[in-house]
Amino acid sequence: MVETQQRQSVFSFGYSRSADQDSARPVRHPVIIVGAGPVGLAAGIDLAQRGVPVVILDDADRIGEGSRGLCYSKRCLEVLDTLGAGEAVAEKGVEWKVGKVYFKDREVYEFDLLPDAGHKMPAFVNLQQYYLENYLVERVEQLDEVTVRWRNKLTGVAQDTDGVTIDIETPDGPYQLRADWLIAADGANSTLRKLMDIEFVGETFRDQFLIADIKMDADFPAVRRFWFEPPFHDGQSTLLHKQPDGVWRVDFQIGWDADPKEETKPEKVRARLDKMMEGRPYELEWLSVYTFQCRRNERFVYDRVIFTGDAAHQVSPFGARGANSGIEDSHNLAWKLALVLKGEAPASLLESYDLERIQAAETNIGHSTRSTDFLVPKSPGDKRLRDAVLDLAVEFPFARRMVNSGRLHTAAHYDSPLSTPDTEDFGGTAKLGDPAPDAPMTDASGKDVWLLNALSRDFTLLHVTNGAAPNVPEGVSLITIGEDLKDKSGLFAKRYDAMPGACYLLRPDQYLTARFRSFDRDRVEAAIARAKGATHG
Amino acid sequence: MADLDTSSRFDNPDAAFQLVVDAHRALDAEASAEFNARLVLLLANHIGDMDVLKQAVEAAAKTAR
Ligand SMILES: Cc1cc2nc3c(=O)[nH]c(=O)nc-3n(C[C@H](O)[C@H](O)[C@H](O)COP(=O)(O)OP(=O)(O)OC[C@H]3O[C@@H](n4cnc5c(N)ncnc54)[C@H](O)[C@@H]3O)c2cc1C
Numbered sequence: 001m002v003e004t005q006q007r008q009s010v011f012s013f014g015y016s017r018s019a020d021q022d023s024a025r026p027v028r029h030p031v032i033i034v035g036a037g038p039v040g041l042a043a044g045i046d047l048a049q050r051g052v053p054v055v056i057l058d059d060a061d062r063i064g065e066g067s068r069g070l071c072y073s074k075r076c077l078e079v080l081d082t083l084g085a086g087e088a089v090a091e092k093g094v095e096w097k098v099g100k101v102y103f104k105d106r107e108v109y110e111f112d113l114l115p116d117a118g119h120k121m122p123a124f125v126n127l128q129q130y131y132l133e134n135y136l137v138e139r140v141e142q143l144d145e146v147t148v149r150w151r152n153k154l155t156g157v158a159q160d161t162d163g164v165t166i167d168i169e170t171p172d173g174p175y176q177l178r179a180d181w182l183i184a185a186d187g188a189n190s191t192l193r194k195l196m197d198i199e200f201v202g203e204t205f206r207d208q209f210l211i212a213d214i215k216m217d218a219d220f221p222a223v224r225r226f227w228f229e230p231p232f233h234d235g236q237s238t239l240l241h242k243q244p245d246g247v248w249r250v251d252f253q254i255g256w257d258a259d260p261k262e263e264t265k266p267e268k269v270r271a272r273l274d275k276m277m278e279g280r281p282y283e284l285e286w287l288s289v290y291t292f293q294c295r296r297n298e299r300f301v302y303d304r305v306i307f308t309g310d311a312a313h314q315v316s317p318f319g320a321r322g323a324n325s326g327i328e329d330s331h332n333l334a335w336k337l338a339l340v341l342k343g344e345a346p347a348s349l350l351e352s353y354d355l356e357r358i359q360a361a362e363t364n365i366g367h368s369t370r371s372t373d374f375l376v377p378k379s380p381g382d383k384r385l386r387d388a389v390l391d392l393a394v395e396f397p398f399a400r401r402m403v404n405s406g407r408l409h410t411a412a413h414y415d416s417p418l419s420t421p422d423t424e425d426f427g428g429t430a431k432l433g434d435p436a437p438d439a440p441m442t443d444a445s446g447k448d449v450w451l452l453n454a455l456s457r458d459f460t461l462l463h464v465t466n467g468a469a470p471n472v473p474e475g476v477s478l479i480t481i482g483e484d485l486k487d488k489s490g491l492f493a494k495r496y497d498a499m500p501g502a503c504y505l506l507r508p509d510q511y512l513t514a515r516f517r518s519f520d521r522d523r524v525e526a527a528i529a530r531a532k533g534a535t536h537g
Numbered sequence: 538m539a540d541l542d543t544s545s546r547f548d549n550p551d552a553a554f555q556l557v558v559d560a561h562r563a564l565d566a567e568a569s570a571e572f573n574a575r576l577v578l579l580l581a582n583h584i585g586d587m588d589v590l591k592q593a594v595e596a597a598a599k600t601a602r
Contacts, residue, residue: 381570388574398582 039309040185046334093125202295292316318406349533360412428497
């Protein structure tokens with residue numbers, strides 16, 4: 001995203017000198033993360049919670065360059081919940097699950113992203129990105145193993161067989177650090193990507209959007225509303241989202257030739273908004289113009305430098321896949337890196353990060369590209385077909401399903417060598433290579449708990465009680481469904497197609513990696529070894 | 538895999554062709570193109586088979602002058 005315009009900082013943090021800056025030789029850390037955006041912060045917390053000491057560097061000393069990211073998906077919230085920030089985000093955010101699409105002055109399509117009850121987290125919440133980042137910084141401050149060094153700008157990188165040396169600039173002058181592993185979370189304009197001469201290949205769309213965050217008293221519902229060619233914005237698209245604090249996000253398509261300077265003049269923006277808001281008073285909070293790209297690095301792992309978030313891949317905002325998928329990157333990486341650092345898995349396990357997260361990036365880029373193509377047709381024929389879909393959608397349900405105003409982020413699925421292929425039939429919504437579906441449970445003392453909150457940070461085996469006590473391998477947490485957790489609602493049984501004796505092996509990132517109709521220690525051991533990268537091929 | 542049926546399928550091909558032509562007769566070039574876009578999408582959905590659709594797209598591309 002190329003952003004222009006007014007920046008306001010919402011939360012500031014001070015620079016403080018680190019003892020490492022006084023060392024004659026570069027001090028070595030197991031993991032250094034470059035970038036304290038949502039992705040770098042999430043990675044830092046995740047690793048720290050797994051006992052890995054982490055240093056995060058950020059060139060700024062503040063959060064809040066406008067609200068930017070705004071819609072956080074159910075899976076992202078579930079990951080944030082494991083980091084100790086999910087409840088704060090869900091509580092502060094505006095929940096929504098329904099999207100409405102309009103063409104001209106008519107509603108043509110409505111979708112419901114989570115028609116099914118019995119999950120802790122909602123389909124989506126909207127929240128200004130600076131709040132998310134601030135909750136993550138607050139969490140970092142509670143953890144001894146992770147610190148953020150503000151106003152530490154990475155300016156150079158060199159790697160050899162056993163580590164990475166980096167150059168850093170600070171208000172006190174330059175210093176160097178060594179890391180076993182360096183995580184690049186330095187955003188779409190990644191310094192590391194440039195220094196390492198990595199190509200960022202993909203597509204740029206020939207259009208621009210004007211974003212306005214406005215403060216307004218309005219009783220509009222908390223639904224995502226998207227207009228194609230509304231009467232109030234001649235011929236172009238508009239998107240409206242509700243945010244906390246009485247703030248609304250409006251995105252106006254303004255075309256490739258529009259001049260960002262001109263378009264962000266308050267009087268010009270007001271002229272557009274006045275037509276849309278029909279006389280309701282509002283205040284302008286933040287304005288920006290962006291263009292969009294869909295692209296990625298060819299690989300995400302370059303020996304000891306690992307790319308995550310926008311530094312690794314970039315999508316258009318339609319579909320809310322940027323921060324959501326970046327946070328999934330961090331969650332996929334953290335447990336693997338922790339096992340490698342503890343000597344419990346070979347470094348080759350990290351190849352599965354590359355493979356799984358490139359699969360996810362391809363899916364995200366595919367969806368984002370198709371949505372953006374629908375919004376920004378590339379030829380007259382393209383536009384005609386798009387308009388034909390919209391015209392037909394007014395009357396015919398089949399065409400409504402072709403209307404694409406953004407296919408919103410859902411959890412990544414991995415076709416992964418780490419998974420043990422099913423040898424027995426399983427129905428239900430749980431799928432191998434997907435995150436474990438949540439379910440409402442009660443614990444042994446009768447207290448209501450959510451299944452996902454009961455999982456450990458290590459491998460977990462869910463075993464459906466049949467009287468036997470499975471003798472699980474060391475390092476695996478056993479949860480007996482029917483004893484440790486009871487399934488009063490029956491939703492666990494339904495979602496997992498559970499029968500007495502069945503067991504489900506979950507990775508430390510909650511992904512279902514193997515399942516069996518009955519417990520067999522050898523099979524479980526083999527599945528764990530495989531998920532740790534031992535036998536893959 | 539289903540195949541695109543390119544054999545002649547109407548009892549009265551002239552009438553079928555005329556039906557579509559009549560729908561275009563009063564339209565200018567743009568309206569006619571828009572009409573075709575709607576018609577294509579309706580028929581594609583009726584067929585509802587990606588293999589057949591793909592073959593039809595290829596056949597149409599191949600026969601361009
Ligand atoms: C208008 C808009 C709407 C969006 N809407 C959504 C949405 O609804 N949902 C969603 O999921 N995503 C959304 N996104 C995308 C989301 O904002 C990004 O995907 C997300 O911020 C990426 O996080 P990151 O941590 O990878 O990078 P960033 O947030 O860009 O963070 C990178 C950090 O690295 C620091 N840094 C950079 N270079 C250096 C250096 N050399 N040394 C030290 N530090 C450095 C920067 O200061 C920054 O703090 C939207 C984006 C825009 C612009």
